[in-house]
Amino acid sequence: MAKRIGRGTAELTCRPAILGQAAVGGQTEKDGPLGHAFAEIFAEARLGEKCWEMSETRLQQAAMRHALTSAGCTAQGVDLHLGGDLINQCSATDFALRELGIPLSGLFSACGTFAQALAMGALALESGAFTRVSACASSHFCAAEKQFRFPLEFGGQAPPTAQRTATAAGAAILGQSASGPRISRVIFGKVTDLGVKNANEMGAAMAPAAWDTLRRFLEDTDTKPGDFDVILTGDLGEIGSLLLCELAQAEGGLDISGAHKDCGLLLYDTKAQDAGAGGSGVGCSAAVLCGEILPALRAGALRRVLFLGTGALLSAISPLQGESIPAIAHGVEFTVDN
Amino acid sequence: MAKRIGRGTAELTCRPAILGQAAVGGQTEKDGPLGHAFAEIFAEARLGEKCWEMSETRLQQAAMRHALTSAGCTAQGVDLHLGGDLINQCSATDFALRELGIPLSGLFSACGTFAQALAMGALALESGAFTRVSACASSHFCAAEKQFRFPLEFGGQAPPTAQRTATAAGAAILGQSASGPRISRVIFGKVTDLGVKNANEMGAAMAPAAWDTLRRFLEDTDTKPGDFDVILTGDLGEIGSLLLCELAQAEGGLDISGAHKDCGLLLYDTKAQDAGAGGSGVGCSAAVLCGEILPALRAGALRRVLFLGTGALLSAISPLQGESIPAIAHGVEFTVDN
Numbered sequence: 269m270a271k272r273i274g275r276g277t278a279e280l281t282c283r284p285a286i287l288g289q290a291a292v293g294g295q296t297e298k299d300g301p302l303g304h305a306f307a308e309i310f311a312e313a314r315l316g317e318k319c320w321e322m323s324e325t326r327l328q329q330a331a332m333r334h335a336l337t338s339a340g341c342t343a344q345g346v347d348l349h350l351g352g353d354l355i356n357q358c359s360a361t362d363f364a365l366r367e368l369g370i371p372l373s374g375l376f377s378a379c380g381t382f383a384q385a386l387a388m389g390a391l392a393l394e395s396g397a398f399t400r401v402s403a404c405a406s407s408h409f410c411a412a413e414k415q416f417r418f419p420l421e422f423g424g425q426a427p428p429t430a431q432r433t434a435t436a437a438g439a440a441i442l443g444q445s446a447s448g449p450r451i452s453r454v455i456f457g458k459v460t461d462l463g464v465k466n467a468n469e470m471g472a473a474m475a476p477a478a479w480d481t482l483r484r485f486l487e488d489t490d491t492k493p494g495d496f497d498v499i500l501t502g503d504l505g506e507i508g509s510l511l512l513c514e515l516a517q518a519e520g521g522l523d524i525s526g527a528h529k530d531c532g533l534l535l536y537d538t539k540a541q542d543a544g545a546g547g548s549g550v551g552c553s554a555a556v557l558c559g560e561i562l563p564a565l566r567a568g569a570l571r572r573v574l575f576l577g578t579g580a581l582l583s584a585i586s587p588l589q590g591e592s593i594p595a596i597a598h599g600v601e602f603t604v605d606n
Numbered sequence: 607m608a609k610r611i612g613r614g615t616a617e618l619t620c621r622p623a624i625l626g627q628a629a630v631g632g633q634t635e636k637d638g639p640l641g642h643a644f645a646e647i648f649a650e651a652r653l654g655e656k657c658w659e660m661s662e663t664r665l666q667q668a669a670m671r672h673a674l675t676s677a678g679c680t681a682q683g684v685d686l687h688l689g690g691d692l693i694n695q696c697s698a699t700d701f702a703l704r705e706l707g708i709p710l711s712g713l714f715s716a717c718g719t720f721a722q723a724l725a726m727g728a729l730a731l732e733s734g735a736f737t738r739v740s741a742c743a744s745s746h747f748c749a750a751e752k753q754f755r756f757p758l759e760f761g762g763q764a765p766p767t768a769q770r771t772a773t774a775a776g777a778a779i780l781g782q783s784a785s786g787p788r789i790s791r792v793i794f795g796k797v798t799d800l801g802v803k804n805a806n807e808m809g810a811a812m813a814p815a816a817w818d819t820l821r822r823f824l825e826d827t828d829t830k831p832g833d834f835d836v837i838l839t840g841d842l843g844e845i846g847s848l849l850l851c852e853l854a855q856a857e858g859g860l861d862i863s864g865a866h867k868d869c870g871l872l873l874y875d876t877k878a879q880d881a882g883a884g885g886s887g888v889g890c891s892a893a894v895l896c897g898e899i900l901p902a903l904r905a906g907a908l909r910r911v912l913f914l915g916t917g918a919l920l921s922a923i924s925p926l927q928g929e930s931i932p933a934i935a936h937g938v939e940f941t942v943d944n
């Protein structure tokens with residue numbers, strides 16, 4: 269059973285365990301500081317497909333295959349899958365699940381989808397309805413450029429505040445186990461919008477959502493930033509990360525700079541790899557969490573992590589219609605017992 | 607607590623109650639057989655907005671306003687919102703929640719999203735993490751035509767197998783109560799694809815998914831079609847409904863024609879209203895359930911209903927890329943005690 273400890277915040281008594289996890293990525297992701305963290309690298313960006321959307325489906329299937337192996341179970345042993353992506357109508361996920369055959373609950377929180385999948389999956393397990401659930405989320409640089417900006421052939425240039433969509437997927441299998449990282453608390457984000465209208469300023473658009481969720485989580489759980497080994501945001505990048513630290517200082521009187529890390533800044537060497545203000549995309553935080561952070565928790569190198577999956581909820585046309593960018597951040601707390 | 611009774615199928619012991627519900631729609635929906643079922647009608651399709659996408663956001667907000675009134679609570683009294691729509695990146699929902707301020711878990715199962723929202727919301731309540739949750743789903747004829755087919759100005763013609771996307775939204779508030787319709791069991795659908803490639807044959811694409819979920823539900827719960835007052839599919843329309851009945855007969859030896867109804871066929875007088883093979887869209891099943899079926903359960907006119915929300919998981923471009931149409935159906939069983 270879970271316990272309500274705030275509006276949208278829950279403490280989990282069964283504390284579902286991460287039974288296994290895996291990240292897969294492309295060549296640029298392999299060339300970055302976390303190149304070692306991927307179970308499989310696809311140097312050929314199309315993954316043998318004719319359309320970028322289907323290439324992303326193959327990323328998801330590969331991540332799930334490795335995660336299932338890591339957990340020592342088969343797709344047939346999973347009761348429910350939770351996942352999503354950035355492709356219109358979440359079709360990378362829908363097509364991936366057509367072959368996996370696990371009952372599907374499709375989710376969308378833009379780049380915060382993996383945190384949402386873990387949070388919903390943990391609650392579903394706490395309800396007692398399932399034995400094991402899986403979570404997967406992905407993005408593909410070429411699919412995202414085509415859909416949100418320009419096809420690659422156009423040769424569009426990005427301003428330095430823009431972030432690079434990761435070609436990556438992360439997947440995790442959740443269930444009951446006495447060992448390994450466990451999900452102890454979850455929090456669902458509110459849609460937050462301070463009026464940023466520039467789609468090349470995603471970090472700035474998302475930082476207030478990350479702060480809102482962090483502030484509520486610390487209040488609801490009576491914790492402080494120093495209680496966590498890492499407060500890990502999804503893809504705030506350089507600018508959003510600075511803004512989150514500033515917001516925490518200005519509005520909460522909190523110095524989070526010691527504990528805060530951002531998946532978008534961990535994934536690439538932004539300067540050397542021409543990754544703008546850092547990585548982004550649904551697959552960015554999913555891959556960094558599954559490839560680097562969960563293994564560190566499993567190894568005992570980290571003992572308590574607050575993962576804040578950040579998402580910018582714009583569509584390709586909403587900024588052109590004059591709308592500012594709504595954002596959201598969902599939180600998942602991981603702890604290890606032994 | 608919930609109890610696992612099959613893979614992706616759960617029996618709920620708390621049986622969350624529907625505390626309130628409402629449907630809103632457009633003029634065509636008012637002119638149909640269920641015109642009486644709407645809490646508010648928007649004769650002006652733009653709802654005062656300049657873009658169809660934002661018009662759909664206003665539909666959601668109106669449905670939520672009426673549902674909250676019906677439940678006798680405010681948005682502030684709701685812990686978590688579950689919902690979605692067909693607009694790219696689910697932006698009708700994201701923008702609606704920007705103003706409602708309820709923590710959001712965004713979902714996508716195409717036209718099956720409302721059933722998914724009720725199922726996920728019921729499980730979240732069973733986990734004990736929340737006091738009240740809300741569910742909302744919407745579609746808008748003009749937004750869907752623009753995004754999936756042609757802008758209205760083009761004057762495109764639809765073949766008779768095509769279905770009309772409803773301009774409608776449905777919303778429900780779930781919590782604990784001794785009276786009213788309750789959710790007793792839920793089942794999550796698997797992605798099913800028998801190879802239909804014609805995007806104007808959605809009913810045919812979705813019927814096998816509806817049958818797969820119905821078959822699994824009947825097996826997992828040891829029930830038969832006659833046990834239900836209504837087996838209510840989302841938007842199979844004329845063709846998909848015929849195919850579902852044929853599949854049930856051929857593969858299960860079951861005659862479901864007596865119990866089966868389809869929201870897409872209830873919403874419009876298909877011949878008189880030029881609605882092709884019937885209504886469709888995320889808002890179709892959400893509005894018919896909230897406007898007609900839940901009130902009938904509340905009044906005792908119905909006592910046991912199996913709602914199968916059907917969704918076609920194609921994107922606007924996936925059929926053009928040669929892909930067939932994956933589909934899904936999630937099930938929610940409603941019962942009344944008194």
